[in-house]
Amino acid sequence: MKMFLTRLGENARMAVTGDLSQIDLPPGAQCGLRDAVETLAGVEGVTMIEFTDADVVRHPLVSRIVRAYDARQRAQAAPRAKKSDDRRP
Numbered sequence: 001m002k003m004f005l006t007r008l009g010e011n012a013r014m015a016v017t018g019d020l021s022q023i024d025l026p027p028g029a030q031c032g033l034r035d036a037v038e039t040l041a042g043v044e045g046v047t048m049i050e051f052t053d054a055d056v057v058r059h060p061l062v063s064r065i066v067r068a069y070d071a072r073q074r075a076q077a078a079p080r081a082k083k084s085d086d087r088r089p
Contacts, residue, residue: 001032001036016036018033021069
């Protein structure tokens with residue numbers, strides 16, 4: 001991702017799209033999109049837009065599917081967050 005992003009020419013614009021919920025890399029592999037989002041957050045001149053299920057316009061069922069997956073992800077993340085809190089001194 002860094003190699004791609006650093007090729008931006010003068011007076012040019014660039015759009016990078018992706019879905020962090022659909023990463024299919026093997027465990028331990030670094031996701032270039034996630035790395036770019038984390039690294040470039042707050043960098044002047046870089047704007048990021050995050051869509052939600054409200055932005056899904058294909059079919060109402062698709063919105064419900066996205067919400068169901070998001071809810072499951074939040075539920076799975078909650079126990080992990082609690083475990084890390086329990087380890088703090």
